[in-house]
Amino acid sequence: MSAAKSILILPGDGIGPEVMTEVRRVADKLTRTEAIDFDIGEARIGGAAIDADGVPVTEDTMARAQAADAVLLGAVGGPKWDDLPFAQKPERALLRLRKELGLFANLRPAIVFDPLVEASSLKPELVRGLDIMIVRELTGGVYFGEPRGIETLSDGERRGTNTQVYTTGEVRRVAAVAFDLAQKRDNRVTSVEKSNVMESGVLWREEVTRLHDSDYPGVELTHMYADNCAMQLVRQPKQFDVIVTDNLFGDMLSDEAAMLTGSLGMLPSASLGVADSRGRRKALYEPVHGSAPDIAGQGVANPLATLLSFAMMLRYSFDMDGAATRVESAVSRVLADGLRTADIMQDGATRVSTQQMGDALLAAMDDT
Ligand code: NAD
8 A cells, every 4th residue: 555645624614514414424435445555634724723722823834734635625704703803703714724735726616517417507418518617817816916905196186906927937837737738638728818918918918828839839839819708608618628727817708617517515616736756735625615604504404525635635635546435436326326415416316415515426436
């Protein structure tokens, strides 16, 4: 058996601990059936940590996150902590994790599972079989660029400023993630910017092209303006394989693509950092949804987004494509069998609890 894969699980708040219970059962099953040696630790984060430790994330948890091969997060936040000052809110823990782990590439798959094709607001023929990966630059661009701020001018007018700024290295490292991913998929990358009106977009396009020509000539690269990409995503989404774009455009386009699938409880994500000398990247996996306080504690949350995030971990942090596919195929199978948590319920389907969905998934893994 190879070295243990260390995972830090951060269940968080609301439905986070409920869905994470199902992940642990799946991890246990993989340990038993595939002899994968997981070394799983768990720590508090968000509101749970504020209540127990007085801070949204402790130094000890940060150190454990840095040391782990991968981190899996449930969700943080809830009404109990809504009135805290911004610097003490549960969400600060997430920002700190992303910043200190240096997570510069956010991976947001938009996959339409066949049995859920009707959940999309687009026509079934447009989204059936959809499988897009959006790679969003996460630590640069206009959300972080300087100068920024609001100032009062001499004539009394006020001026708000944010700066879109990218360096060669920032563009190249996120583009490399996109090209690497494409090589494991349909081998196509669409790079998205606004080089028609923004110099930072010109630089983005030039650097992506340079990296492509020198290191990834076998990958099909196209360029698209962000406004056109927004239209194409709802006009003909299946034209895309991997989309790579900056922080601002990626924020919007990944949410737009997510809604092509129509179901928040099904959406996983990954955030990756710089590779170390052994090629290991810091990595955080989490569902796109939040802590869903409206249904927390009822045992009805959909665990599939978190389970699919765990499958992404198997694939991208541990290179275990077989185990990842086994989990993903089991998800397809339970959906095909008509099992649905309340959020994805359809006429004629069987409504199940969080735990029953986990039971069905474990059983389906035996057949995949
Ligand atoms: P939300 O994603 O928690 O919930 C939106 C709606 O979707 C709710 O009706 C909820 O019941 C439903 N939903 C979400 N996930 C579901 C699941 N797995 N199964 C079934 N139904 C599900 O978003 P919100 O209501 O805007 O935010 C609630 C709290 O979560 C807030 O405190 C917010 O700050 C926090 N939040 C955290 C994260 C995160 O931890 N990454 C992300 C978004 C929101």
